Amino acid sequence: DYFSGEPQAQLSCLNRAAEFVLRTQKVERRFMGLVKRMKAAYDVCCGSEALSQTERDHIHYYLAVRSIVFKLTKGDAPDVTQMNARVREMIAEALKADGVEEIYFLGDKKAESIDIFDEDYLARINKIKLPATKIQLLQKLLEKAISDFKKVNQLQGINFTRRFQAIIDRYNERREDDVLNGEEFDTFSQEMTDIIYDIKTEMGTWADLGIDIEEKAFFDILAHMRDKYQFTYDDEKMLSLAKEMKSVVDNTSKYPDWSKRDDIKAKLKVELILLLHKHKFPPVANDDVYMGVLAQAENFKEHHMSALN
Structure with a gap:
């Protein structure tokens, strides 16, 4: 689909590829490591005429997927400056597709304007169709929410951190071949969403x-x-x-x-x-x-x- 030339199919392909990489932590680490090595080799020989356009396109494809995964998990996207303009645009569009547009800015200055406790905002997150991607986004939301709350209330922040880490540990301890079904993904998503709501509740207990x-x-x-x-x-x-x-x-x-x-x-x-x-x-x-x-x-x-x- 990526090489078909149809923009929507290309975006969908990039998002599905990122979803596949994110299915387990082991797959993610292996993919990210291999593409990093590929990029190092490409940096050495990118000026060579021995590389065909098809080979360059495939390299840019893997770099694009790696950049999307990086943005979802770390908050920034490497390699983008070395890609052609069309690939850069596709990465930005892929990251903003399927209700992910606000998450694209997490870690940037625009993140301050995001109300992660807003019911409509959480509803948009929960409508994301790619389950592993949704887990990563909820993880980033919780990391930000807990970090901000801990600055005011260290004790409760630590308590929420422990709950959150227990969920992440269970999620990451799955075997490589242990592919979650939709219901299991929903369980993890709901547990994370519950913590977000509990933080919101805790933040309002002072008034009483x-x-x-x-x-x-x-x-x-x-x-x-x-x-x-x-x-x-x-x-x-x-x-x-x-x-x-x-x-x-x-x-x-x-x-x-x-x-x-x-x-x-x-x-x-x-x-x-x-x-x-x-x-x-x-x-x-x-x-x-x-x-x-x-x-x-x-x-x-x-x-x-x-x-x-």
């Missing part, structure tokens, strides 16, 4: 508590430490403590280079530990509790300041 999303991150780490070390501490007191903790961390925002100054970081740690001690959290001093809370504070401060700068 009467605090903001950043204070909720401190509340979560306090609750986690309370449950982990099994001591009693009232939720209302933790809400008040979470608000004060965020206020303490925010006060260091007047020092733009705080992350590079050991004196400011030491001052922040002391102030937080004194605040925890003042509120008798935990009731009996515990260094692990302090370290866990400080880790969330530093994570929040680092990303909060990056967003402001």
